[in-house]
Amino acid sequence: MPRMIVHVCSQCGFQSAQWHGQCPGCEAWNTLGEERLAAGGGAGRSGGRRAIRAVRGAGTSAGHRLVSRPLREVGSAPMTRMATGIGELDRVLGGGLVPGSLVLLGGSPGIGKSTITNMVLGNLQRAGHRTLYVSGEESAEQVRLRAERLAPGALEVPVLAETDLEIVLDVIAAEAPQACVIDSVQTLHAGELSGAPGSVGQVREVAGRIMELAKARGVAVILVGHVTKEGALAGPRVLEHLVDCVLQFEGERERPYRELRALKNRFGSTNEAGLFEMRQGGLVEVLDASARFVAEATRAPGSVVLAAMEGSRPLLVEVQALVAPSELEQPRRVVSGFDRNRLALVLAILSRHGRVSTGAADVFVNVVGGVRVDEPGCDLAVALAVASASSGVPVIGPHPPAPRACFGELGLTGELRWVGHPERRLEEAAKHGCAGVIAPRDSGADACEAATLLEALAEALPPQERRPARAA
Numbered sequence: 001m002p003r004m005i006v007h008v009c010s011q012c013g014f015q016s017a018q019w020h021g022q023c024p025g026c027e028a029w030n031t032l033g034e035e036r037l038a039a040g041g042g043a044g045r046s047g048g049r050r051a052i053r054a055v056r057g058a059g060t061s062a063g064h065r066l067v068s069r070p071l072r073e074v075g076s077a078p079m080t081r082m083a084t085g086i087g088e089l090d091r092v093l094g095g096g097l098v099p100g101s102l103v104l105l106g107g108s109p110g111i112g113k114s115t116i117t118n119m120v121l122g123n124l125q126r127a128g129h130r131t132l133y134v135s136g137e138e139s140a141e142q143v144r145l146r147a148e149r150l151a152p153g154a155l156e157v158p159v160l161a162e163t164d165l166e167i168v169l170d171v172i173a174a175e176a177p178q179a180c181v182i183d184s185v186q187t188l189h190a191g192e193l194s195g196a197p198g199s200v201g202q203v204r205e206v207a208g209r210i211m212e213l214a215k216a217r218g219v220a221v222i223l224v225g226h227v228t229k230e231g232a233l234a235g236p237r238v239l240e241h242l243v244d245c246v247l248q249f250e251g252e253r254e255r256p257y258r259e260l261r262a263l264k265n266r267f268g269s270t271n272e273a274g275l276f277e278m279r280q281g282g283l284v285e286v287l288d289a290s291a292r293f294v295a296e297a298t299r300a301p302g303s304v305v306l307a308a309m310e311g312s313r314p315l316l317v318e319v320q321a322l323v324a325p326s327e328l329e330q331p332r333r334v335v336s337g338f339d340r341n342r343l344a345l346v347l348a349i350l351s352r353h354g355r356v357s358t359g360a361a362d363v364f365v366n367v368v369g370g371v372r373v374d375e376p377g378c379d380l381a382v383a384l385a386v387a388s389a390s391s392g393v394p395v396i397g398p399h400p401p402a403p404r405a406c407f408g409e410l411g412l413t414g415e416l417r418w419v420g421h422p423e424r425r426l427e428e429a430a431k432h433g434c435a436g437v438i439a440p441r442d443s444g445a446d447a448c449e450a451a452t453l454l455e456a457l458a459e460a461l462p463p464q465e466r467r468p469a470r471a472a
């Protein structure tokens, strides 16, 4: 089939035979990338037509009209998952790797993508599965050096250090692995396109060709992808709808905690998150995260324990705030592990409905341990941490002086709103020795319930304690 090259805009999909610096469609700069155009089809692969022809051939004899049928009559294929041997990862995946599925694993450099994928293949290899580790980034020797630090199975994994897509596809076809890692999808190069490896056209072509082979042979593929400075998976979002599952590895390089989240999952929930710690022997699952974070909580003014939900699992994390006089005209609002716009909203609600103004002060908020919380239940913790920091009163229970936990969403009118799974949050806080939990109404008999932010503030930072701090 003759092949043509078109230039496709990665933002709006505009196609042009010529390359333009600025896309004529959406006027974005430097977004046109090369793609292969199969004769008679659209850009990329003409998979749609081919698929219809295949269905026609398989389902009906030639010449018969293709008819739809009720879902009830569609046979369900039994899905046998391969357990990766890493419990937290299996949970995020929804029970293990599905044969023939494509998983995109994103994360910034040095976060541990190569480490976890190497560990996964090591475990699978030990469990009797055939595996293949394709490294486009590092030489085989470098991959070995890493594997030496991991559990013994990691050294059993067959490795192919190659960046040429055709060779990689040939090896996958010849060795027929059951699980394969491509580290990374941005380093492979399809010879037919002249674009540099990692460009939109290349990434899409590489992933598309690998997907075809993976689906045909039932290989579970993990594509490792880098994340750009803006936090998007490089090769923009073109891969996200192609693959079955998008996993994001997060955390700070300088801190040991790593969080693995599913952003998309055709075979499981996207609510789950797994917590890991980077140690000498690779990534270790953190199963007692709540206990650790509560034990590490400082109990000082500005520190609050948040009873959060990470998917279906409760997690206690420490939220810290610092409020300091600013020397800048526009005071700083610095957050880590929490949404910056949400902080602006919480500060506005605090000032309007909680009588805690931070107008001219710098405000820093940090979710300790490099964890990111993005559920509505964390509003109250941020508000209490800021209020506690600015009043100098710690949020702790009197007898014994253990930290108090909290959760709840703040409404724009200053009300404290109900959030999901209060009973599990309360249970987790009680299990780890928190001195009571400040929570919205209807959360449970054990909670110190508050209907508004003002009530929650009165409960957490009793006025009689606040006054001496102010006078001092």
Ligand code: TYD
Pocket: 107, 108, 109, 110, 111, 112, 113, 114, 115, 116, 146, 149, 150, 278, 279, 280, 281, 282, 283
């Ligand atoms: P790596 O998996 O190479 O990151 P990525 O593929 O996402 O770029 O590993 C990143 C870091 O982890 C690296 O700085 C070294 C560290 N590390 C450990 O601390 N312990 C270990 O056992 C291993 C293998 C790596």
Ligand code: MG
Pocket: 113, 114, 115, 137, 183
């Ligand atoms: Mg790597």
